[in-house]
Amino acid sequence: xxxxxxxxxxxxxxxxxxxxxxxxxxxxxxxxxxxxxxxxxxxxxxxxxxxxxxxxxxxxxxxxxxxxxxxxxxxxxxxxxxxxxxxxxxxxxxxxxxxxxxxxxxxxxxxxxxxxxxxxxxxxxxxxxxxxxxxxxxxxxxxxxxxxxxxxxxxxxxxxxxxxxxxxxxxxxxxxxxxxxxxxxxxxxxxxxxxxxxxxxxxxxxxxxxxxxxxxxxxxxxxxxxxxxxxxxxxxxxxxxxxxxxxxxxxxxxxxxxxxxxxxxxxxxxxxxxxxxxxxxxxxxxxxxxxxxxxxxxxxxxxxxxxxxxxxxxxxxxxxxxxxxxxxxxxxx
Amino acid sequence: xxxxxxxxxxxxxxxxxxxxxxxxxxxxxxxxxxxxxxxxxxxxxxxxxxxxxxxxxxxxxxxxxxxxxxxxxxxxxxxxxxxxxxxxxxxxxxxxxxxxxxxxxxxxxxxxxxxxxxxxxxxxxxxxxxxxxxxxxxxxxxxxxxxxxxxxxxxxxxxxxxxxxxxxxxxxxxxxxxxxxxxxxxxxxxxxxxxxxxxxxxxxxxxxxxxxxxxxxxxxxxxxxxxxxxxxxxxxxxxxxxxxxxxxxxxxxxxxxxxxxxxxxxxxxxxxxxxxxxxxxxxxxxxxxxxxxxxxxxxxxxxxxxxxxxxxxxxxxxxxxxxxxxxxxxxxx
Numbered sequence: 001x002x003x004x005x006x007x008x009x010x011x012x013x014x015x016x017x018x019x020x021x022x023x024x025x026x027x028x029x030x031x032x033x034x035x036x037x038x039x040x041x042x043x044x045x046x047x048x049x050x051x052x053x054x055x056x057x058x059x060x061x062x063x064x065x066x067x068x069x070x071x072x073x074x075x076x077x078x079x080x081x082x083x084x085x086x087x088x089x090x091x092x093x094x095x096x097x098x099x100x101x102x103x104x105x106x107x108x109x110x111x112x113x114x115x116x117x118x119x120x121x122x123x124x125x126x127x128x129x130x131x132x133x134x135x136x137x138x139x140x141x142x143x144x145x146x147x148x149x150x151x152x153x154x155x156x157x158x159x160x161x162x163x164x165x166x167x168x169x170x171x172x173x174x175x176x177x178x179x180x181x182x183x184x185x186x187x188x189x190x191x192x193x194x195x196x197x198x199x200x201x202x203x204x205x206x207x208x209x210x211x212x213x214x215x216x217x218x219x220x221x222x223x224x225x226x227x228x229x230x231x232x233x234x235x236x237x238x239x240x241x242x243x244x245x246x247x248x249x250x251x252x253x254x255x256x257x258x259x260x261x262x263x264x265x266x267x268x269x270x271x272x273x274x275x276x277x278x279x280x281x282x283x284x285x286x287x288x289x290x291x292x293x294x295x296x297x298x299x300x301x302x303x304x305x306x307x308x309x310x311x312x313x314x315x316x317x318x319x320x321x322x323x324x325x326x327x328x329x330x331x332x333x
Numbered sequence: 334x335x336x337x338x339x340x341x342x343x344x345x346x347x348x349x350x351x352x353x354x355x356x357x358x359x360x361x362x363x364x365x366x367x368x369x370x371x372x373x374x375x376x377x378x379x380x381x382x383x384x385x386x387x388x389x390x391x392x393x394x395x396x397x398x399x400x401x402x403x404x405x406x407x408x409x410x411x412x413x414x415x416x417x418x419x420x421x422x423x424x425x426x427x428x429x430x431x432x433x434x435x436x437x438x439x440x441x442x443x444x445x446x447x448x449x450x451x452x453x454x455x456x457x458x459x460x461x462x463x464x465x466x467x468x469x470x471x472x473x474x475x476x477x478x479x480x481x482x483x484x485x486x487x488x489x490x491x492x493x494x495x496x497x498x499x500x501x502x503x504x505x506x507x508x509x510x511x512x513x514x515x516x517x518x519x520x521x522x523x524x525x526x527x528x529x530x531x532x533x534x535x536x537x538x539x540x541x542x543x544x545x546x547x548x549x550x551x552x553x554x555x556x557x558x559x560x561x562x563x564x565x566x567x568x569x570x571x572x573x574x575x576x577x578x579x580x581x582x583x584x585x586x587x588x589x590x591x592x593x594x595x596x597x598x599x600x601x602x603x604x605x606x607x608x609x610x611x612x613x614x615x616x617x618x619x620x621x622x623x624x625x626x627x628x629x630x631x632x633x634x635x636x637x638x639x640x641x642x643x644x645x646x647x648x649x650x651x652x653x654x655x656x657x658x659x660x661x662x663x664x665x666x
Contacts, residue, residue, distance in 0.1 A: 026442060049443075064447065065398070065432065074414065081407065081414050088435050097432040097447055099398065102421050109359065114397070114430055221613040247609070250583075254615050276580070280554040282587050 008049070015043040026095065065097040066303060067111060067118040069133055072103040073218030078275055079246045079292045080121065083143070086296030087119060094304050105129025111136040117303045119143065119296075124217065125188045139313060141303040143295065144190040155306050155315045157299050161194035162201075164288040164321045165272060168242055169202045169210070171286065172268045175329050177240035181211035183227050183252070184244040184272075189217065195244055195272065211235060215245060221277070224251030225258075232259055232267075240268035240329075247277040249285045253328070269328040283327035290321050341382070348376040359428065398430040399636060400444060400451040402466055405436040406551030411608055412579045412625045413454065416476070419629030420452060427637050438462025444469040450636045452476065452629075457550065458521045472646060474636040476628065477523040488639050488648045490632050494527035495534075497621040497654045498605060501575055502535045502543070504619065505601045508662050510573035514544035516560050516585070517577040517605075522550070528577055528605065544571060548578060554610070557584030565592055565600075573601035573662075580610040582618045586661070602661040616660030623654050 012019045017040060025032045025040035032040070068087060074080035088098045099115055105128060111118070121143035123130045134140055134150045141155040165182075172180055187193035199210040213227050224243050228251065232238055241256075243249040249271035253263045261267040264283050271278045274287035298319050305311040345352045350373060358365045358373035365373070401420060407413035421431045432448055438461060444451070454476035456463045467473055467483045474488040498515075505513055520526035532543040546560050557576050561584065565571055574589075576582040582604035586596045594600040597616050604611045607620035631652050638644040 064442075065430070068433070074418075078411065078414075081411075084433060085407075085436060088433050089437075092435050095442065097398070099430040100401070100417060100421050100433050102425050103418060104422075109397075109428065220609060225615070251613070276553060280584070282558070 011040065011044045011047060011049045014047060015040045062116050063114055064095070065099045065115050066091060066300070067099045067101045067115040067133075069101045069118060069120045069123075069129065070103060071122050071124060071217065072127060072129075073216075074103060077218060077246045079273060079290075082292040083121060083296040083299075086293030087300045088296075089293075090297040090300040094300070096300075096304070098300075101129075101133075103129070105132060112138050117141070117307050119299045119303060120146070121299070122189055122191060123148075139303065139306045141299050141306065143299050145316075147188070147190055147193065155302050155311075155313060155317075157295065157302055157317050157319050158190070159290055159295075159319050159321055161191050161272075162198045164323070165195055165198040165242070166202055167323050168270050168272065168286070168288060169199070171323065171325060172240040172242070172270060172329055173206065173208070175240075175268055175331075177268050178208055179211070179235070179237045180208070180240040180242060180268075181213065181231050181235075181238045182242045182244065183213050183215050183219070183224055183231075183248070185217040185219070186214050192217070192244070211238060215248070217245065219245040219248040219251075221248050221251035221254070224248035225255045226251075228252045228255035229259065232256070232261070239266065240270070242270045242272065244272040246271075246273040246275050249287070249328075250277055250281045253281060253283070253285070264328050264331045274324055278326075281328075286326045286329040287324055288321050289324050290319065295319050344373065344377045344380060344382045347380060348373045395449050396447055397428065398432050398448045399424060399633070400432045400434045400448040400466075402434045402451060402453045402456075402462065403436060404455050404457060404550065405460065405462075406549075407436060407454075410551060410579045412606060412623075415625040416454060416629040416632075419626030420633045421629075422626075423630040423633040427633070429633075429637070431633075434462075434466075436462070438465060445471050450474070450640050452632045452636060453479070454632070455522055455524060456481075472636065472639045474632050474639065476632050478649075480521070480523055480526065488635050488644075488646060488650075490628065490635055490650050490652050491523070492623055492628075492652050492654055494524050494605075495531045497656070498528055498531040498575070499535055500656050501603050501605065501619070501621060502532070504656060504658060505573040505575070505603060505662055506539065506541070508573075508601055508664075510601050511541055512544070512568070512570045513541070513573040513575060513601075514546065514564050514568075514571045515575050515577065516546050516548050516552070516557055516564075516581070518550040518552070519547050525550070525577070544568060548581070550578065552578040552581040554581050554584035554587070557581035558588045559584075561585045561588035562592065565589070565594070572599065573603070575603045575605065577605040579604075579606040579608050582620070582661075583610055583614045586614060586616070586618070597661050597664040607657055611659075614661075619659045619662040620657050621654050622657050623652065628652050 012022045025037040070080045091098045117139040123146040125148045145156050182199045184195045185192040187196050203209040213231050215227050241252045243252050252269045256263050256267045263269045271285050271287040274289035278285035278287040345355045358370040403413045424431045450472040453466050456479040458481045478489050515532045517528045518525040520529050536542040546564050548560050574585045576585050585602045589596050589600045596602045604618050604620040607622035611618035611620040
């Protein structure tokens with residue numbers, strides 16, 4: 001390897017482009033057509049070109065990285081792992097690294113000198129790390145809005161949580177449920193707040209009040225099992241349980257079975273978040289799929305657009321969802 | 334904030350230490366006692382000292398970051414999420430960021446200019462990204478050894494997978510099992526290879542051959558359910574199933590129940606990896622706890638020791654484990 005002798009000019013000559021095109025292509029600045037960028041990167045890799053990263057960063061005043069903050073409870077939820085790797089894949093296309101930030105906050109140096117921008121996913125008002133992240137002096141994109149006081153400029157990618165819960169409640173209503181219940185976290189996040197408001201509105205509109213039971217943001221299947229047992233003991237007429245937290249809905253199935261109910265027949269079960277737990281349970285559980293890897297990609301895309309000045313800092317984009325109906329509400333197996 | 338006017342000298346004077354101690358403390362070089370380091374960092378934070386990170390990195394020829402490569406299947410397994418955040422927490426103590434690398438490999442620039450070192454966790458011989466990572470020109474610590482050809486210098490943190498599976502098999506044997514079976518991935522990783530060898534040795538030593546069935550590295554509960562159904566159909570005398578992949582063991586419970594068996598009584602069930610799925614299932618499943626967050630910490634620690642020259646590059650450290658016995662083998666509920 002004679003990597004140290006290969007210069008930017010060598011790469012430019014071999015690739016048949018200008019030095020600034022090489023620089024832009026390697027830095028993923030977005031000013032270069034994808035085909036050109038790929039060509040330049042191939043040539044640079046073939047020649048063994050190794051830019052002095054620290055020097056390059058100093059010149060461009062960019063760190064080449066974006067930070068990713070996930071909820072403290074993320075360690076148990078494959079939803080956030082999928083989101084993180086979606087973000088990593090999209091960031092790689094832009095020539096950016098993704099730095100995983102410590103969920104508990106605290107930091108070993110100023111964030112603004114380490115990352116060009118940050119993604120703060122599902123910020124909860126109870127998360128003490130969030131205010132400092134939003135005030136770190138770099139552009140931030142939140143996944144769902146932050147309900148606490150937040151300084152601009154902050155972009156957001158939001159899901160229509162009112163529409164998706166309405167679709168779930170309409171679906172169990174279509175399947176015959178007349179006494180639905182909702183297991184949802186307290187409203188310290190935009191997502192949970194939307195679930196509570198939507199359940200209340202849907203109940204009023206249909207003259208069928210939705211029984212609500214508060215569970216933790218990252219409730220376990222065990223917690224959902226206990227909550228369901230309590231709900232059904234208090235009101236045996238409940239004929240559908242919609243469980244909000246990722247991964248917890250199998251606990252609803254277990255509680256139902258233990259009480260002699262048959263999920264999908266005399267108790268409909270659905271989840272507000274799709275994942276391995278809902279797809280792999282028996283019966284499989286109807287759920288809202290937010291395609292978390294795509295969600296991560298879209299968040300990075302918005303952050304890059306803001307960093308490159310392609311869109312304003314207060315941009316809000318919507319991310320779609322689909323309702324996946326399965327045996328837990330369809331009664332088939 | 335008049336952050337721009339605070340110099341390294343200001344911090345040194347306020348903290349009552351030399352400039353080089355401040356520099357070492359802020360860079361986490363390990364030459365400073367923990368108490369001094371914490372004191373200096375507190376003073377720096379209080380004064381609002383903000384080093385020019387890019388300039389600092391240029392001077393120290395360090396990027397201030399380490400890379401983390403997880404198996405491509407990691408997106409479904411909370412084990413790796415816990416490990417990742419353990420690594421992030423420990424890296425933060427050393428003043429290092431953790432860059433999440435794209436599992437599929439490929440990269441937007443030379444890794445050596447972006448990270449000081451890398452963690453490559455549970456490298457499989459089938460993972461096409463691994464050889465390039467091991468040959469990127471920076472120190473690498475693997476979590477478990479890599480079975481393919483690997484250039485030195487590479488350190489490793491390994492678990493005694495032979496001892497932990499032996500403990501699991503001894504435990505179900507103590508509980509009366511005489512025809513145990515193992516669901517394990519093909520031997521493309523050090524972990525899986527150890528499981529196969531250990532099962533064979535244990536079977537020979539006890540004159541009780543262990544039935545083995547191959548499942549995928551990140552088998553779902555559904556896959557384990559189907560594998561268990563096939564195993565029990567082929568050999569109804571099987572009285573214990575040890576399931577290797579994280580999160581899959583609840584599928585063993587479902588298959589057993591569907592066949593009229595009672596987990597914990599006439600079929601003992603255990604998992605080679607503890608996690609939310611084994612703790613939260615009903616009955617709870619006996620499992621080996623590798624404390625993945627600690628495992629991530631220990632990997633970072635070894636990498637930092639190698640980077641700082643405190644230990645040689647070929648260092649191998651062992652990480653402990655505990656056997657968590659639960660209702661699925663104890664028969665209680």
